[in-house]
Amino acid sequence: MTKALAMISGGLDSTLAAKLIKDQGIEVIGICFKSYFFGPKNAIKMTKQIDIPLEIVDFSKEHFELVKSPKHGYGKNINPCIDCHTMMLNYTGKLLEKYEADFIITGEVLNQRPMSQNRISLDIVKKESGFSDKILRPLCAKNLNPTKMELEGLVDREKLLDISGRTRKVQMELAEKWGIVDYPSPAGGCKLTEPGYAKRLKELLEHKEMPSINDLEILRLGRHFRVSDKAKIISCRTAEETAEIKEYLTTKDMIFLAEDFKGSMVIIVGEPTEEDIEFAARVTGRYCKGRDEEKVKIKYGYFKKAFSNQIEVKPATDEEIDEFILQN
Template sequence: MTRALALISGGLDSTLAAKLIMEQGIEVIGICFKSYFFGPTNAIRMAKQINLPLEVIDFSEEHFNMTKDPKHGHGKNMNPCIDCHAMMMRYAGELLDKYKADFMITGEVLNQRPMSQNKASLNIVKKESGFADKILRPLCAKVLPPTEMELNGLVDREKLLDISGRSRKIQMELAEKWGIVDYPSPAGGCKLTEPNFAIRLRDLVKYIDKPSERDIQILRIGRHFRLGGKSKIISTRTAEEALEIKKYLNSLDTAFLIKEFAGSMVVIIGEATKEDITFAAKVAARYSKGKDEKSLKVIYGNYGSNYNKSIEVEPATEEELKEFIIG
């Protein structure tokens, strides 16, 4: 029996591509990738809607290393879409033998994304993957040259589609036809496409050669400030963010509180200098209910231990915040 591996991103297009091939009586196994910048949650949800078995592949470290200096450059933000797609296809191609699969499929649509899904980019991805003759793009196959799978009869080309461009009318009609009702927006879930996250990531790799997973995950949380050294000051914006950041803190981090007033949780990640401590205290004062006081007493200490130190500061001014904020 013919078998294919489907790269499932968690979006509608990749799910439809898999379903389209399943409709030809071909067995399909879903492959989803997990990295520091995107996870499998949407892919798992989408796969269930079409009864697609799904394998999750964690390639976080290699993906991050590629992200720092991609061969084909970044997109608008920190997203190396061409290199990322090629890497995914290389991984999937290397799994063909393991799953006894004949080829792999993706949900890419010609010209849907002007930079990463034009004809030249699609061809680069095929070439860079190392498995060019094993890649089928079912949603736009009929506006591309026939693949080996179509020519040798593994796949019926007449049952593939000719979608091109940014309109999603056909995809939405197919989703309704196949009962796929719970799908995310086309924007996707990759953090690298988000402008503020990208700014923070560029800052991180500028100061730290080999960031840890923790360093990367906390980029999602709060307001970030840096005075120029390796340590960084983070101020949470909500109670939910305060709970979230606590998952990543350790006893080497420094935490700050205003004893008399409620406010933001402020922490220094990394070894704190005297200047870092003073500014972090000023940030804590600024984002507390005592922000209009002339000066405030801020207590601080290593996270998880007693806050046995204190400093008296004026709340940070807007000019100071703007000078040191990241993103």
């Protein structure tokens, strides 16, 4: 029986591509990639809807090295889509033998994304993957030259599609026809495409060559302030953020809380100076109920240790906040 590996991002297009090939009587196994910037949650949900098994490949470390220095550069934010797709195809190609599969399916659509899915980019990805004769793009196959799989009769070309451009009409009609629901927006699962996260990551890499996993996770949470080359302040916005960020803190990180007023938990990560510590206290004052007071008492100490320090400060002004905050 013919067998294919379908690269499943968790979005609609890759799910439809897998379903289209499955409906030709071909066995399809989903392959999903996990990194520091995207995970398998959506892929798990989507493959259940089309009833195919899913294998998860964790390539976090290798992918992060690629993100820091992509051969083909970035998209609109800090997303190296061409290099990322190439790496995924290479990984998937190397799994063909393991799963005794004949070819690879992707959900790419010609010209859907102006930089990473134009004809030149698709050809680059195909060539540099190392498995150019094993790649099938079912959703736009009729806009491309026939593949080896079509010419040899493994796949019926007449049952493939000719979708092109940024419209989602055909995909949405197919989703309704096949009962595929609750699918995410395009690129919705990759943090590298989110402007706020991308800006924070780019800024972090300028100050820290080897960020930890915790550093990367913290980028998603709170308001961030760059106060010096080796220290950054984070102010939590909600109780939910406060609870989540604690999962990524260490006993080297310093916590600040207003003594007499409810308000934001503030953190310093890195190696702060005395001036950085004072400004963190002032940020704490700004985001507590005592922000309009002339002075507020701030207690602080290291995470999971007693707050053994106290300082009285004037809350930071809006002008100071604007000077140091990393805007989303």
